[in-house]
Amino acid sequence: MTLGIDDVKAIAHLARIAIDEETLPTHVKNLSSVLALADQLKATDTDGVEPMAHPLDAVQRLRDDVVTESDQREKFQSIAPAVQDGLYLVPKVVE
Amino acid sequence: MHDKTLAELSRLLAEGSTTSVELTRHFLDRIAAHNDSLNALITVTADSALAAAEAADAQRAAGNAGPLCGVPFVHKDIFCTDGVRTSCASKMLDNFIAPYDATVVSKLSEAGMVCLGKANMDEFAMGSSNESSYYGAVKNPWNPDCVPGGSSGGSAALVAAGLAPAATGTDTGGSIRQPSAFCGITGIKPTYGRVSRYGMIAFASSLDQGGPMARSAEDCALLLQAMAGFDERDSTSVERPVEDYSASLGDSIEGLRIGLPEEYFGEGLDPAVAETVRAAVAELEKLGAVVKKISLPKQALGIPAYYIVAPAEASSNLSRFDGVRFGHRCDAPADLEDLYKRSRAEGFGEEVQRRIMVGAYVLSAGYYDAYYLKAQKIRRLIRDEFLEAFNEVDVIAGPTTPTTAFALGAKTDDPVAMYLNDIYTITANLAGLPGVSLPCGFVNDMPVGLQLLSGHFTEARLLNVAHRYQQVTDWHRRMPAAYQ
Amino acid sequence: MQWETVIGLEIHAQLSSQSKIFSGSAIAFGAEPNTQANAVDLGMPGVLPVLNKAVLAMAVKFGLATGAQIGRTSVFARKNYFYPDLPKGYQISQMDLPIVGPGEVEITLEDGSSKIVRLTRAHLEEDAGKSLHEDYSGMSGIDLNRAGTPLLEIVSEPDMRSAKEAVAYARTIHSLVRYIGICDGNMQEGSFRCDANVSVRLKGEEEYGTRTEIKNVNSFRFLERAINFEVERQIDVLEAGKSVVQETRLYDADLDETRSMRSKEEANDYRYFPDPDLLPVVIDDAFIDSLRSTLPELPAARRARFISELGLSAEDAGTLTADRELADYFEAAMCGGKVKAKLAANWVIVELTGRLNKENLSLADSPVDAGALGQLLQRISDNTISGKIAKQVFDAMWAGEGSADEIIEAKGLVQITDTSAIEAMCDEVIAANPSQVEQYRGGKDKLLGFFVGQVMKASGGKANPAQLNEILRKKLQG
Secondary structure: OOOOHHHHHHHHHHOOOOOOHHHHHHHHHHHHHHHHHHHHHHHOOOOOOOOOOOOOOOOOOEEOOOOOOOOOHHHHHOOOOOEEOOEEEEEOOOO | OOOOOHHHHHHHHHOOOOOHHHHHHHHHHHHHHHHHHHOOEEEEOHHHHHHHHHHHHHHHHOOOOOOOOOOEEEEEOOEOEOOEEOOOOOHHHOOOEOOOOOHHHHHHHHOOOEEEEEEOOOHHHOOOOOOOOOOOOOOEOOEOOEOOOOOOHHHHHHHHOOOOOEEEEEOOOOOOHHHHHHHOOEEEEOOOOOEOOOOEOOOOOOOOOEEEEEOOHHHHHHHHHHHEOOOOOOOOOOOOOOOOOOOOOOOOOOOOEEEEEHHHHOOOOOHHHHHHHHHHHHHHHHOOOEEEEEOOHHHHHHHHHHHHHHHHHHHHHHHHOOOOOOOOOOOOOOOHHHHHHHHHHHHOOHHHHHHHHHHHHHHOOOOOHHHHHHHHHHHHHHHHHHHHHHHHOOEEEEEOOOOOOOEOOOOOOOHHHHHHHHOOOHHHHHHOOOEEEEEEEEEOOEEEEEEEEEOOOOHHHHHHHHHHHHHHOOHHHOOOHHHO | OOEEEEEEEEEEEEOOOOEOOOOOOEOOOOOOOOOOOOOOOOOOOOOOOOEEHHHHHHHHHHHHHOOOOEOOEEOEEEEEOOOOOOOOOEEEEEOOOOOEOOEEEEEEOOOOOEEEEEEEEEEEEEOOOEEEEEEEOOEEEEEOOOOOOEEEEEEEOOOEOOHHHHHHHHHHHHHHHHHOOOOOOOOOOOOEEEEEEEEEEEOOOOOOOOOEEEEEEOOHHHHHHHHHHHHHHHHHHHHOOOOOOOOEEEEEOOOOEEEEOHHHOOOOOOOOEEOOOOOOEEOOHHHHHHHHOOOOOOHHHHHHHHHHOOOOOHHHHHHHHOOHHHHHHHHHHOHHHOOOHHHHHHHHHHHHHHHHHHOOOOHHHOOOOHHHHHHHHHHHHOOOOOHHHHHHHHHHHHOOOOOHHHHHHHOOOOOEOOHHHHHHHHHHHHHHOHHHHHHHHOOOHHHHHHHHHHHHHHOOOOEOHHHHHHHHHHHHHO
16 A cells, blocks of 8 residues: 555544654655555455454453542642643634 | 572562662662663652662561562553653653552552662554653663663663563563563563553553563562452453462473474574574473474464554554643644644654554545454454464464564664564464563574463463573573673 | 425433443532543543443343344444543444344324334443533633443434424433433433434435434424424525535524534544454343343333223323323322322323422422322312312422321311201302392303302302202202
8 A cells, every 4th residue: 555645644634643744755655664564464365254353252341330439630630731620721612 | 689580589588688678779779870871761769669668678577578578670661650750651641640550550569569660661662672762762781782672671671781670561562572582581471361451551452461571480470470360440351360370380391382383483583593592492392392393374464464453553542642631732732633733743753653643544434444354354363373273282482583682773764674573472462372582592692582472371381481491591690791 | 396304313311320331430410520530531541441230231221122132242442533522532432233223112293193213223332521612711621520421322213204203202212211210311411412314305205315413402392493494494405406415513592593513524534443442242131131120111001001091091191101200100199099090190290290390390309299199189089178179288288288188187178068068058148149049040040150159168168069069959940
């Protein structure tokens, strides 16, 4: 798979990563080479093979419906970049 | 003191020949003397270490000390430590004081261990050379021009250099075993689900697994005993009793069936490394093991499958780093998009950005089936091939890495060349298998690692084989001259 | 041109668990911002989700109540997108293998006819937090208390053909989820939210038209108005020769219109994939059977029983069974059959509900419980008091003056059924109004009411009305 500059821009947007125009060609080259590596899988026949998301055939364990957590807002917000009145602040959200 | 194994230090503590405070001071002094050149630790927690050491000595005096009580060690900086910066070697988390302990952290402190600080690593555990760290590369103690391996490069280097008798690591594609091999120490990646992932900052959730790195298999057995076990806070943690890893260390390996996959000795393997590994296998034969040639043709698919699955999971796992609740936030964001894009561009290094983008791509509309789903199918083929092999053999042996530690900067411009370094380690993660790397000789004065893999939840057997080997060899006792 | 409306609904029902779907945080409404958001809810590094058993059970109950297939193996997937109220940068939801598969519900329309609406699926997911748009130093504030609150998203097939049908369907689901105790149904607090997919097509056409999705509808009344507005809008667009744009539109109740949500316009690529932090959820027969046995009589069955066994009208049965608590109240007020169903239904629907509405109280807050009302209704049934006096007693009960019997006793309200006593009162009234008596006897029948009123007044309202009428009529005829 060879990517173009527009592909990389679209991926970077999807991943919310700002990319400098001048580094774009390097990204194009490196991402293309990683995808070329990934393309090696295409030759292998996987018809009828069930995809495997986890290495063990385990099933989800369930938690009892009990409140186990108490308020730690002060501690959590002491490491937050911007807070006011207990809220996390972000640039204006437009809906 | 610093040339002793953890097991030896544990015995010295038990017989009262030393104290935890004495050991802790000694290793803190070692760190002060050598960390500048090695760059193996990002954070040193001297004060809390000494306090923990005093508490451990008091506990011992009160007569309720376990084998790890008072033993100093270092955590890889991927494990969250309450009140202590947990950076994951990223600018993104340079200011992140974790507000809770990882389960592994709680377990080791409950065992009375003394944490000296946080080890350097590849940023977000993405790398095989420890060169992607925001805090700079770690040097290999055997040769400062070489990499220590990665991603647990700081952990491996500091144990090899005797700055601590042990360290924790994590292994997503070889990140415990590869640096253990490059630095000449012993490290085990347990079965997926054996060690809790809670509080261990996620890279690829279905592959990540924490484990110990130390001087010997005996040390790893003691550490893994304390780290392993079911954790109700981790859905992927396995509810299954933990074996007594130390009890079976000395068992005979007479009749043990060892498989040598031809694919692990093929193209790309340094012939001198191959020879060293074959000699180690011959040593195991002398101990009664039976060696058998096997073939694992699907192994070659491991690298491409891994570089789809791991980035896919990582791209999603790392979305939480958005500059809103913690971590790096860019200055004066113009709007929401700007906040996200600049915070993430500034906070993440190049390799992390690359993997996030690869992951976003392979999951995106139109590519999901061809890449992600395909890789998940290949993953099953690889696992099934292993499970079939373990019907024939007990343990699979081979080199941990194709070469010894390479030079700093040698592969930083070519991500794919860097990835190929994990060719022998990566499939164990895809299949969830346990694997150990132990020192088995030197090539050009650089350590060579022997990798042993076995079936799910057979860590005790791996440690047993490794220990028997270490009883008849002394590669694991060698220390780099500069740090003796 | 004859247009046909096609509507499908996506309903988000907040499940009434104690703790969140993947963490042990509380989910009480109205807590101080971010005081119910723990490390897992905040998406802190390294933390992991564990599924709440009660939440899973609630989803299965919904599936059983709608005759749906229960997903024996269901999988949680990540829906990836960036938004400040979404702490992890992904929402844990279900995609390919939902917990509840296809099912159906029967809805009753205003004209009494009924219709089957097919359910596509229902799946579990976590709610997001809230963005507060008041000005915080020129920024928006984020409260993540709601993040991780369990939701059941119930998706219907596009089976509804009018806003009224859509509302009837939404009400049916609303009643059902409250019946089986999985959702409190509070629309103001956002516990029950409806998104409507609306399109129009020419009558007789097979293909569906391009649809829009309407969000932000927080009452049934607004749901109806929003759909009607949107249908008109789409018809106008099509009749003007233009095409409908597939988009999300926000309903503005103040302006009674829908408008395009600019921020959501961008085509999203959610990159769904199985959440590697969670394992497949496997449900066995024992779990399903244990839940089946806890299901109450469902509204449709109860409604049918009220009509066939209790002889209630379809309308009354519908009103009573729309709300499980109301139906329970009604049945309790019948006191095991001592009170006739029709009488109990009238009192519950007219007097009780009217009073509650007037005072803006919920049934749970009613000062008169079902047992107390039942006692009052028994006193009507056994002729101790008249229906009219009963209202007076009910008022006193409402004011907390005691039980029906206590009030009747204290106020001396026992109905006068002694024929001689009533006759005496009638004689007095007849004697006191000779001219009216003359007129009555002259053919002015309507004056009977006047006499009844006078005697009632004299009896303090306590005379048995039926006896009084009969006696008066006889005496006036002379």
